[in-house]
Amino acid sequence: MSPHFARRVLRLLPVAVFCFQAAPALASDVPYVPTPMNVVDAMLGLGAVGPGDFLIDLGSGDGRIPIRAATRYGVRGFGVDLDDGLVRQARAAAEKAGVGDRVAFEARNLFDTDLGRATVITAYLLNSVNLRLRPQLFAQLKPGTRIVTHDFHFGDWQPDQKITIDVPDKAYGPPRSDIMLWVIPADFSGVWQWSLPGAGGDLRHEAQLSQKFQVLYGRASAGGRPVLLADARIRGDAVSFTVGDAAGLQRYSGRISGDTISGEVSLPGGGSPQAWQAKRIKSGRMDVSAAGRGGLHVVAAGNSTKEQ
Numbered sequence: 001m002s003p004h005f006a007r008r009v010l011r012l013l014p015v016a017v018f019c020f021q022a023a024p025a026l027a028s029d030v031p032y033v034p035t036p037m038n039v040v041d042a043m044l045g046l047g048a049v050g051p052g053d054f055l056i057d058l059g060s061g062d063g064r065i066p067i068r069a070a071t072r073y074g075v076r077g078f079g080v081d082l083d084d085g086l087v088r089q090a091r092a093a094a095e096k097a098g099v100g101d102r103v104a105f106e107a108r109n110l111f112d113t114d115l116g117r118a119t120v121i122t123a124y125l126l127n128s129v130n131l132r133l134r135p136q137l138f139a140q141l142k143p144g145t146r147i148v149t150h151d152f153h154f155g156d157w158q159p160d161q162k163i164t165i166d167v168p169d170k171a172y173g174p175p176r177s178d179i180m181l182w183v184i185p186a187d188f189s190g191v192w193q194w195s196l197p198g199a200g201g202d203l204r205h206e207a208q209l210s211q212k213f214q215v216l217y218g219r220a221s222a223g224g225r226p227v228l229l230a231d232a233r234i235r236g237d238a239v240s241f242t243v244g245d246a247a248g249l250q251r252y253s254g255r256i257s258g259d260t261i262s263g264e265v266s267l268p269g270g271g272s273p274q275a276w277q278a279k280r281i282k283s284g285r286m287d288v289s290a291a292g293r294g295g296l297h298v299v300a301a302g303n304s305t306k307e308q
């Protein structure tokens with residue numbers, strides 16, 4: 001080492017030592033509290049978890065959720081946790097349960113994790129952490145992906161389903177748990193057109209739809225005249241709604257693929273449902289922002305849940 005280089009190293013040494021000491025350990029967003037096993041089973045049940053699923057547990061602790069999903073339903077997947085010790089514990093537990101080849105555990109930040117492979121996400125985090133996570137879920141998850149949380153929610157994104165169960169051995173709070181299911185909705189917003197055979201020939205229908213999470217807002221017309229649009233529901237890539245005019249109610253259901261909805265319609269007067277297809281002639285944009293825009297008539301609404 002040249003004397004010049006040695007002097008530079010000596011000058012920089014205190015800075016390097018300070019930086020090393022001051023480098024913060026990654027702070028956990030949520031303390032470790034395990035989900036009681038009866039809640040784990042209820043979460044997997046509400047999420048309708050099955051053999052074809054790929055499950056990711058965000059903040060996986062001792063790995064109990066992915067391990068139970070693998071042993072009971074043959075699911076594949078992984079868990080991530082900032083706590084290296086818990087990750088090692090989870091890996092050992094997976095090996096012991098004989099599912100070490102189906103579920104993996106990684107020491108990493110859930111916010112830096114690619115969630116794109118998931119068909120089911122599980123989480124026992126906090127409301128504030130879930131809210132920070134929400135944009136990542138909408139950016140990375142496919143429509144139809146189920147998200148199951150224990151006790152904590154996603155703010156103004158209402159769950160599609162919620163159950164409450166008794167938990168006699170709960171570590172804190174009252175001896176019960178809320179378990180909630182959210183399904184990532186496809187984006188149905190925009191202007192849609194379709195035709196139905198009418199007495200005087202084909203009748204052009206049009207629906208102008210806006211969407212906030214899984215809730216549809218909008219209006220419809222038939223032959224240029226306003227008609228009732230009601231009872232709209234979205235579940236993943238599936239939609240259903242009712243259109244009503246003087247002739248009666250038409251009940252539509254279908255699945256979206258790109259700018260096409262294909263399905264069937266039940267017409268007034270009974271008879272078997274007919275095939276039906278709608279085309280999107282103008283795209284919209286699903287609103288997943290924290291602050292609502294509102295303004296249009298609400299035609300569908302989810303269940304409500306209280307703040308914890």
Ligand SMILES: C[S@@+](CC[C@H](N)C(=O)[O-])C[C@H]1O[C@@H](n2cnc3c(N)ncnc32)[C@H](O)[C@@H]1O
Pocket residue numbers: 027028029030031032033034035057058059060061062063064065080081082083086108109110111123124125
């Ligand atoms: C309440 S525990 C839940 C453990 C497990 N999912 C269960 O339900 O039994 C939350 C876990 O999240 C982990 N965690 C907190 N912040 C995290 C982050 N940013 N990235 C990954 N894991 C995190 C904690 O270390 C803790 O193990």
